[in-house]
Amino acid sequence: MVSGQSVRVKSYSPPGHVRTPYYLRGKTGIVERVLGPFPNPEQLAYGLKAEPQPLCRVRFSMAEVWGKATDNPSDTIEAEIYSHWLEELDT
Template sequence: MNGVHDMGGMHGFGPIEREANEPRFHHDWERRVFAIRVASPIPIPGGSRHNIEQMTPTDYLNTSYYEKWLQSRLKGFVDAGVITAEELEARMAEFRDNPNAQVPRRAAPEQVAATMTRLLSWNSPRREVDITPRFVVGNAVQVCNIHPPNHTRLPRYVRGKPGVVARYYGTYDLQDTMPEGVETPVEPLYAVRFDGRVLWGDAADANSVVYLDMWESYLQSV
């Protein structure tokens, strides 16, 4: 999907400010949003990333990281039928009228323990399937100039550009959002090396290169 969220290669947003000893969360509400994101058992129709990409450009550029997460979850809960837009608005109005009201809390130690176990464990996302990769390290490739209507991991600034396969990772689930009813395909995944001058022209630093992880369906032979 093309939109303001695809910010790779764009100019005019200023430097990225690095905060010394930056905390995991700057506000308590961010902790709650994170907990909602990782602990809620409710599947989000279309996926969380796709919901974020549905935000208007103004809202997207003027919201923080966790505000985007919150907007995505709220839209997802409405889309899933868990709450209605009217119920959400009524609840928000209660807190606007009573900003010091206590937020309801519910003890759920078993759910907390299960969530923590899942967060602290790690399973490789690599899929052991019998797929022969089309490319090998050293192959010259060109990125397909495609414009998927849903969420995609293919950056806009690299579409149509030539590169060289630098590494083969194995097979993984394609992380693009698929149409409803279509299973996520498993594809070979590569690291592709791009010359900075190819991407940025004469403005690129001398000898600069960019490595991008790319699924096989993003690439074609040169």
């Protein structure tokens, strides 16, 4: 993952401790920046050894998240999402 890259949040719903907001699953955004590798909190929650995963700040348009009928479709929302939840898209 690199800044400026288009990504889609994976849309699966695994059981247990998940750190990716449900309302962003399946949505497309742009990596605003890569924050660095951090231990995966989804593994840490169960006391497992957590390998470092790149954490990315991803920007989504409000139209992408809430639909074109949203009050301000060109506004954005950002979320920090671990790379194992992101699919790289061709730009």
